[in-house]
Amino acid sequence: MRKTLKNVADKAGVSTAVASRVLGNYGYASKEARRRVLRAAEKIGYQTDIIARSLITHKTYTIGVVISDITTLFFTSAVRGIEDVARENDYTVILCNSDENLRKETEYLEVVYEKKVDGLIISVSAENNNYLEKLIRGGLPVVLLDRGPKRIKATKVVVDNILGSCEAVNHMIKLGHRRVGVINGIDGTMTSNERLEGYKKALQDNDIAIDPELIKYGEFNMEKARESVQEFLRMENPPNALFVANEVMTVGALLALNENNIRIPEEMAIVGFDDPIWARLTRPALTAVRQPSYSVGIIACQALLQKMNKGGRGKISEEEIILRPKLVIRESCGEKSSRRRV
Amino acid sequence: MRKTLKNVADKAGVSTAVASRVLGNYGYASKEARRRVLRAAEKIGYQTDIIARSLITHKTYTIGVVISDITTLFFTSAVRGIEDVARENDYTVILCNSDENLRKETEYLEVVYEKKVDGLIISVSAENNNYLEKLIRGGLPVVLLDRGPKRIKATKVVVDNILGSCEAVNHMIKLGHRRVGVINGIDGTMTSNERLEGYKKALQDNDIAIDPELIKYGEFNMEKARESVQEFLRMENPPNALFVANEVMTVGALLALNENNIRIPEEMAIVGFDDPIWARLTRPALTAVRQPSYSVGIIACQALLQKMNKGGRGKISEEEIILRPKLVIRESCGEKSSRRRV
DNA sequence: TTGTAGGCGTTATCAA
DNA sequence: TTGATAACGCCTACAA
Secondary structure: OOOOHHHHHHHHOOOHHHHHHHHHOOOOOOHHHHHHHHHHHHHHOOOOOHHHHHHHHOOOOEEEEEEOOOOOHHHHHHHHHHHHHHHHOOOEEEEEEOOOOHHHHHHHHHHHHHOOOOEEEEOOOOOOOHHHHHHHHOOOOEEEEOOOOOOOOOEEEEEOHHHHHHHHHHHHHHOOOOOEEEEEOOOOOHHHHHHHHHHHHHHHHOOOOOOHHHEEEOOOOHHHHHHHHHHHHHOOOOOOEEEEOOHHHHHHHHHHHHHOOOOOOOOOEEEEEOOOHHHHOOOOOOEEEEOOHHHHHHHHHHHHHHHHHOOOOOOOOOOEEEEOOEEEOOOOOOOOOOOOOO | OOOOHHHHHHHHOOOHHHHHHHHHOOOOOOHHHHHHHHHHHHHHOOOOOHHHHHHHHOOOOEEEEEEOOOOOHHHHHHHHHHHHHHHHOOOEEEEEEOOOOHHHHHHHHHHHHHOOOOEEEEOOOOOOOHHHHHHHHOOOOEEEEOOOOOOOOOEEEEEOHHHHHHHHHHHHHHOOOOOEEEEEOOOOOHHHHHHHHHHHHHHHHOOOOOOHHHEEEOOOOHHHHHHHHHHHHHOOOOOOEEEEOOHHHHHHHHHHHHHOOOOOOOOOEEEEEOOOHHHHOOOOOOEEEEOOHHHHHHHHHHHHHHHHHOOOOOOOOOOEEEEOOEEEOOOOOOOOOOOOOO
16 A cells, blocks of 8 residues: 555544645644544554655755866865755755856756755856856755856855965965965965965965066866976975965875975975875975855855745845954975974 | 657658657668658657657656765765766666665665666665565566665675774774774764774784774764864773764764874874865875775766666666775874875 | 645556 | 546645
8 A cells, every 4th residue: 555645634533634734734624634644654654755746835945066076175074064064954966067168067057956955055157157147047946056147146155265365375475485386276266266276365465576487277187286496496496385275285295395305495485285195294384264164064055954944935135254264374385384293 | 739759740741650769769760761750850840759758668768876875975076976977878867865774775776767767876775675575576677876885786896994994994904003993984884884893803813903992983973083083082982093984974084183182193093084175275284095986986887777778678787896995194193104195 | 725636657358 | 539637745825
């Protein structure tokens, strides 16, 4: 016998309407009816079919999460944050890796839309995505994670990349390393643009001219970063400090430095964006910009829940939450201004 | 106007049955009918409501993935593998972090069951889980990931932990470190048990007595591992080699070693289970057991797809796929038997 | 407070 | 080849 509402109702000797009301915990039902329904449901082992339910209610208690790559330090912990608050609120998470690829991203958007997610958290790969904007206009609650292009009207939860990289570069300059190179991510990417901007700002603040030769792109790729450093080292006037825009590129950079027996920080200071677990393990320990990635996830999901429950559909709320990264000073830039070892 | 099948049919001047057939691409439909339906659908911007569909077909094209923690090296890349093949096959992934907690794990199982996933990939936290076994008996296609308790009847995709740790420990012994300590994960956990077994096997193979004092549990926790090493160092007869059962604990162990100025590998050899990106960065570079985690994900998902499409429901196929980890020899155990640097 | 009955948007059967 | 029509399992006016 199938476990349907009708069977529960029959067994309890009431109508499906009554049964539905007590099981759904709303509307009228006498004590007696309630008792009988509950008992019958229990006996049968009834579980409401949420597919059938959402056909009517238009709620799926599911949120879509599209990020570029779960394998990336920042995202794994952001996703963990999202999942944690989603769970607390009885939502379920559909995970999608777009690989920073607009086509893939759009395909995923189509999928999650088709699956009728109640809301969406997305780390967009480009300044604009027509399909995404269409969804937003259509009333889908959306929160932008980590990247908040101006033209997309949605709630945004991002970290202050400019501040982070500016502080990082400034730190090196203050310690006397005035010729600082940068290994940035992917040209054109929002986060990369911002990190570059912070880099430039720090130089300007210190009246140092910007030298285009000192700006390279490692594409968030270890090997590419390694090569970039090799190129730096081959210059006639190489940098004596390095700002590297994410974890894996920092690994690549350090590898290249080691291979060439460059002494850190004497010959080359270095600070990485992202503060990985291994930062204290290198010699010298790595000074790094720590992103509050878990918090980003938590907050993004909370914001989404709020939008969804405000009957979000209809009004587009646009809010920007900017989290501050933190420069964790260790030893890779020299001891002078270092506080305590972490 | 709502975009329903009925509207498409009306516009095309056919019945919903015909429209459904051409849109669903099955059954009879004349060329003319097909053309008209397609055109009407296009015009209206019709998209089939997969909720309504799955109410009938009992397919959701969704698979549940429950792991202990996405934040963990092994799982982030396994999940990436799962997601990649799921996507290729038009399936979507629901992600759940159980934190190695049976209650949480079971709650998630209830959720994904309620959501009517077509299949499940799970990294079980215990030797048995009644609810899970009930689901399996009920015909849900299930693949066990990373841990394959005997009593659970399902397809299993695991890595050979015994082999991995045995090789690791054996490697150190061969290099002359005969007093080897182990920092294992959580006592009772399957993977931990196996890694311990491999450790013991290596000792036995080399006729070395097992000293209980040399076995500690770091609970997959950096701080705990660090303390364990401190304790080792305080022993009157401390180990001169260390086998550490996962990435974060290896960080903790190395930290403790550094703090105490223990020279690696002269005073203490070390090999870690898991070969993280930073392994080449420490001095000396870390010798480590590399798990084929991405492959584990790929294969697990492929196996699941197979089960699902074989009308898996009904027959319980039980197969065990064991992947070999690889000992990557670098410098943390001494140079003698090291091949090439990686 | 209860029950009847009409959806929700598809798929699937079966007679025509 | 086609099209009524009955499911699928639940929610929810609305009448009683």
